[in-house]
Amino acid sequence: MTTTVSNSTRTIGGFAKADNNQLSSLYQPLRVVDVADALDGIGYFNIGLMDREVRPLWVGMKFWGEAATMRCVPANKPMWKLDSTDDIVGAHGIWFEKNPPARMPTDLPAGHVIVMDAGGGPEVGFWGSENSMGAVAAGAVGIITDGYCRDTAEVARQRTPICSRYRGRTIIPGRIEAVETQTTIACGGVQVNPGDIVGADDDGVIVVPQEVAHEVAGHARAILLSDMRARKKKYDALGMTGDETVDAALVEAYFADV
Template identity: 75%
Template sequence: MTTAHDQSAPTGSETAGPAKADPENLGSLYQHLRVADVADALDGIGYFDLTLMSPEIRPLWEGMRFWGPAATLRCVPANKPMWKLDTTEEIVGAHGIWFGKYGHKRLPDGLEPGHVVVTDSGGGREVGFWGSENTMGAIVKGANGVITDGYCRDTDEVIRQRTPVCVRHRGRTIIPGRIEVVEVQTTIACGGVQVRPGDIVGADGDGCIVVPVEVAHEVATHARAILLADMAARRKHYAALGLPADSTVDIDAVEAYYAGV
């Protein structure tokens, strides 16, 4: 699996990634790669712009990077209203009341650690389908990150938690009466591109990208070479400018990680 990277993240907000790349674990092949490296590699094999999610879908906080196989949710706008609730207890438990009446599809338990939850919001109106609690719950269940072409709410908390979430919009409202999950682990559209379960999905400060699983090994190989060439060139500039080396030019560490792959 691969994980969210952020040196300022509070203790416990991220899980350690693999020590070495594993050819049998596609996500691990993307651990050190930037979205730009992968975009260049996809261009190189003729996938020009086909898998670039809308640039409106952005990480909620700086320094975020994650990769992993997609686990997908397809949502549609609800076509029935939430009814008026009578007590504070009912209002607090509104989600449970709504789901109890109409049901709520969820991703299956036991997904491989390191997946990325990708959500097709169905183009509905403002609704905080994702928030501070359920995004963190996704990470607890083994996700590396969450991407949605819709809304996330509680964003101050999400940022403070350093929960890795990429969104198109920030929202305020809750699920009942506004949005429903109709399918899980199916082909979806997110940010204008197709995403299937198992496709490799990644995000960093440049945005979000999808790598079709059929070309994921090839793309990872090309992208790694692009990254290492860039690191070598930048390290020379660091030396010329008298800058101290940092992890973004640590070629030895990256080569060690990918040794034997």
């Protein structure tokens, strides 16, 4: 659970309070495991559990948001030999001019999570330290791909929220093409639709189908609070100082209006 203080108001995941009209706000304090247990509880066993190899690139990452999807495929044409250092530096622009990619909509609401089906192609660092910051600047709170990310030391240093299956070295031209956005995709072995709730933390990535997301959030909240209270008793018995992971009062206050 990530809490921040802004204008003297404590927020969780950027929200001051949970709001039934803002679906992702219902998930901000939750752990991936709470949501997994809640999905089990309604009979959605293993649905939404993304392959465990798709993981946050740095420890302590956590985010929840509504999915914005992208589908990629391996490029079926090679990149040509470039003539100068300037062209090599500008290879992406040269490639995209001849092979325009599908682009994410520019009107996505802040708080979305980009989820990319990498298409199972060759090693290619589609996401890196620079373009991922552009996605965050455009309102993304997380990026998930079942392919590669490169510049991973910089990604970790920047605390850019990326989950990937692999760490890669190469660049896009001649290797991968984005062909479709905001459609049903497969990522990490699960179906993802625009508007599904997607979350990640140190335990991995999970997807909640939009049609059950409100119900799941309610069950998961109860699971989290039960666990926090039980752990707080253990903290007290062991003489441990409490922290936000056992601060049930904070979570209860956050959800007071729903």
